[in-house]
Amino acid sequence: MSKTVEVRIKRQDSPKSPAYWAEFAVAYEEGMNVISLLQAIRRDPKDKSGKTVAPVTWESSCLEEVCGACTMVINGQVRQACTALVDKLEQPVKLEPMSKFPVERDLRVNRQRIFDNLKKINAWVEVDGYHDLGPGPRQNPDDQTTTYKLSECMSCGCCMEVCPQFTDINDFIGAAVLGQARLFNMHPTGAMQMPARLDKVTGPGGIQDCGLAQQCVKACPKHIPLVETIGALQRDITLTQVLGALKK
Amino acid sequence: MSDKRVLIVGGGLAGLAAAMKACELGLEVDIFSMVHVKRSHSVCAQGGINGAVNTKGEGDSPYIHFVDTIKGGDFLADQPPVLSMCEAAPAVINMMDRLGVTFNRTPEGLLDFRRFGGTLHHRTAFAGASTGQQLLYSLDEQVRRWEAEGKVRKFENWEFTRLILDKDGKAVGIVAQDLSTMEFKSFPGFAVVLATGGPGLMFGKTTNSTINFGSATAAAYKQGVWYGNPEMVQIHPTGIPGSDKLRLISESARGEGGRVWVPRNKGDKRPWNEIPPAERYYFLEERYPLYGNLVPRDIASREIALICTKEGLGIGGRNAVYLDLTHRSEEYLLKKLGAILDIYEKFRGVDPKKVPMEIYPAYHYSMGGLYAGYETDETGRLLKNSPANQMTNIPGVYAIGEADHQYHGANRLGANSLMSCIFAGLVCGESVAALAANSKTAPAESSLLEKECKHEEEAYKKLLAQDGPENPFVIHKELGDAMSAFCLIERHNDELKQLQGMIDGFEARLKKASSLDKSGSGNMSAVFLRQLDGMITMAKAVVDAALLRDECRGAHSKPAFDNPAPSKETPIEDPAWTAYYEKFLAQTQTWLKTTVAKHDPSKSHPTIEYKEVDTRHLSPEPRDYTGVGKKAWKKFMDKRKAAEAKA
Known part of the structure; x- marks a missing residue:
């Protein structure tokens, strides 16, 4: 018999229905990743016992680990399914939806909270208009190294999944969103808008809710220095407060 | 003020650029996207964005950029929009910089530029190895700002399924489906902007994202929007074969000395390091002594594909050749190509500094798209603020980004796509604002909105009830294999005719396919029946147009009609x-x-x-x-x- 991959998937038929486990055996192919396991299942949607079931629902887009869509919990670790190579995974491969966001169906969750929080903290550079105003401000190439790293954040939610402070009963905004506040504070134009942004960052669910568990930085697939970033943001806050007090 | 609301379908670079410009001009916007807009396919673009900013003292100019683009596209692009795009490009790059894109910098703090294919100038601004992602994020942030101000409503995880046209044939709204609850809803709006990307998935495994069905395009096309140059699709020579998709390895791997080879003897089963140099066939170097491994994209793609399919010399008989960098020192490779080689290792689990990479050409981009029009001024440039710019043949329906047919002719230059997407988006923002100012059309009647919504609900119910023996995902795989085999690298009329028959066969089988899933929640399979129907519809346009065009032009290669x-x-x-x-x-x-x-x-x-x-x-x-x-x-x-x- 040809080689197969054993897969266990935590399924849920609708947002309100109970979760259950389903088992599959997928024919092995060289170079498979978790996405191709799921694709193989939908081309022949039968569970391990041979019973026909509905294909599994999951979210995906780029499959190059730059969009963040296919994030799920794989063998207990939150990560993107596209870079989870079957050859490097223990079997059975265990797939679960992220636990910190509401499940919509099977492995697909609703991560709207991340985007709402980005809105909350003014995660943008405010410009005068989209017409031609000439070149932007000059920037130090060293700063660009830092800002590019921060800007690689794809709002996947890995840092929130592992954060003990980020739960469904509080409104902590999470490390990724704090990282974005730091990103816009570093931009020469964004820096001018720092006081308003920091007001939001220190508001309800803000930076003070971080418990310094430091799990975020280990879980970030883009290796964004989140702990260091939160520290830098704390410094921005202190400085802004001191400067504000001096001006009074 | 619902009569001033514009409906933008698609939240990639083009859709978001149009949205922010329209908001700035006082309109309100609804954005529809199958994924959170931040996860759109634009994130996949790595290399950069072209604009003749000319900071390197090379005498580059927008006009030279225009000539390169027209020539690169083998003269098939209408010239006024291309000229206007190239002239606007430096200002667009400056604007994106002001919005906070993390572009790479020179020591003096200016934007840095690199060289790309099809030009002699340093014209490509870049942000690390993910320029598309960085540009998209900055536009996403601007649109979020307008969202916070209440000017934008986002419908993410929704799929557009139908245009709503009034009795005069003018767009007055759309119908879309919530992909979580599976409910349909009608949305009124005075203009509809289709920024829905390319139709790549009809070619199966490609460099495209899993959302690039082209089904929105197909829906509009079936309602009468014309489709321009469907046969013009671009292949990238160095894709990384994958079991789920094909990822790109940048051209810079060859630029830094990468050598392409296959075992010289057919059926040689030895691992690469046991094949002595004399038995390695460096076929690009032998066949093109002048350019070697750096022959243009179309030639490299053709040679690599044909050596596997026609000569049977692919590695282990498969569709793959070696791209070998192992003769370079690890230190050199890390310094020059670190980020790119990381990607290969991440997805293949093999270190390309020690083992040659395996690559194969991949479908990459569609130059063709929904037929977008324009109006010119007396100098032959786009007439500013004309409602006709980017408008399709259906009044009030616009097409921008990879979804339109403008800007690239028969072949796209590297790093021109990001510019064309943002430029067309900004132009379109002005067009819809001009349309809003002059439009006297009455808003859609609620009875029409209800009727159209019902139409889509009924169609979906039928799909959901489909219970035949065929699996739509299997049909899709076969469609992709057939399109890639007979309509991609080289085209032959006998094969294209055969392919037409195959596609008719897939269509017949689709009618006997099952929805596989009867659930009313997050049902990916039932909607896939609709998406696959869209792919088949557009595949027919691609193949029929390819069959008729008896010549070689740009990416369309038909050897029987070549004029070397x-x-x-x-x-x-x-x-x-x-x-x-x-x-x-x-x-x-x-x-x-x-x-x-x-x-x-x-x-x-x-x-x-x-x-x-x-x-x-x-x-x-x-x-x-x-x-x-x-x-x-x-x-x-x-x-x-x-x-x-x-x-």
Whole structure:
């Protein structure tokens, strides 16, 4: 018999229905990743016992680990399914939806909270208009190294999944969103808008809710220095407060 | 003020640029996207964005950018929009910089630029190895700002399924489906902007994202929007074969000395490091001694594909060749190619510094798209604030980004896509604002909105109830394999005719397919029946147009109708060159035309028509990247014109 991959998937038929486990055996192919396991299942949607079931629902887009869509919990670790190579995974491969966001169906969750929080903290550079105003401000190439790293954040939610402070009963905004506040504070134009942004960052669910568990930085697939970033943001806050007090 | 609401379908670079511009001009916007807009396919673009900012003292200019783009596209692009795009490009890059894109910098703190294919200038601004992602994020942030101000509503995880047209045939809204609850809803709006990306998934495994069905395009096309140049699709020579998709390895791997080879002996099963140098076939170097591994994209793609499919020399008999960097020191590779080689290792689990990479050409981009129009001023540029710019043949329906047919002709230059997406988006924002100012159309009647919504609900119910023996995902795989085998690298009329039959077969099987899932929640399978139907619809347009176009132009390669330049290096007054030029002119006369595919509900295949290309700024000439024939072409044309004047 040809080689197969054993897969266990935590399924849920609708947002309100109970979760259950389903088992599959997928024919092995060289170079498979978790996405191709799921694709193989939908081309022949039968569970391990041979019973026909509905294909599994999951979210995906780029499959190059730059969009963040296919994030799920794989063998207990939150990560993107596209870079989870079957050859490097223990079997059975265990797939679960992220636990910190509401499940919509099977492995697909609703991560709207991340985007709402980005809105909350003014995660943008405010410009005068989209017409031609000439070149932007000059920037130090060293700063660009830092800002590019921060800007690689794809709002996947890995840092929130592992954060003990980020739960469904509080409104902590999470490390990724704090990282974005730091990103816009570093931009020469964004820096001018720092006081308003920091007001939001220190508001309800803000930076003070971080418990310094430091799990975020280990879980970030883009290796964004989140702990260091939160520290830098704390410094921005202190400085802004001191400067504000001096001006009074 | 619902009559001032514009509906933008798609939240990639083009859709978001249009949204933010429209908001700035006082409109309100609804954005529809199958994923959170931050996860759109634009994130996949790595290399950069072109604009002749000319900070390197090279004398680059927007006009040279224009010439490169037109020539690169083999003269098939209408020239006024391209000229306006190239002239606006430096300002667009500056604007994106002001919005906070983390572009790479020079030591002086200015934007840095790199060189890309099809030009001699440093014209490509870049942000690390993920320029598309960085540009998208900055536009996403601007749109979020407008969202916070209440000007934008986002419908993410929604799929557009139908245009709502009033009795005069003008767009007054859309129907879309929530992909979580599976509910349909009608949305009224005075204009509909289709920024829905390319239709890549009809080719199966490609470099495209899993959302690039082209089904939105297909829905609009079936309702009467024309489709331009469907046969023009681009292949990238160095894709990384994957079990789920094909990822790109940048051209810079070859630029830094990467060598392409296969075992010289058919059926050689030895691992790469046991094959001695004499038994390695460096086929690009042997066949093209001058350019070697750096031959242009189309030639490299063709050679790599044919050595596997026709000569059977692919690694282990598979469709793959080696791209070998192992002769370079690890230190050198880390410094020059670190980020790119990381990607390969991440997805293949093999270190390309120690083991040669395995690559194969991959479908990459569609130059063709929904037919977008324009209006010009007296200088032959886009007339500013004309509601006609980017509008399709259906009043109030616009097309932008990879979804439109403008800007790239028969072949796209690297790093021009990001610019064309943002530029078309900004232009479209102005167009819809102008339309809103002049529009006297009454808002959609609620009875019409209800009726159209019902129409889609009924159609979906039928899909959901489908219970035949066929699996739609299997049909899709076969469609992709067939399209890639017979309609991608090289096209032959007998094979294309065969492919037409195969596609008709897939269509028949789709009717006997099952929805696989009867659930009313997050049902990916039932909607896939609709998406696959869209892919089949558009595949017919691609194949039919490819079959009719009997020539080689840009990415469309049909060897039986090739007009290769003679190999002699001194073409002046040579009869072989004269014959070549005569044939070129005849071919231009017959085929320098935009293909327009129109859906005819009474027929199972599209009606194909042709439109003249607007070449008012630059006359077509043979594409010549060697410089050899330039003088001879001028002499030939002078002589010809003199003869014509005499007659």
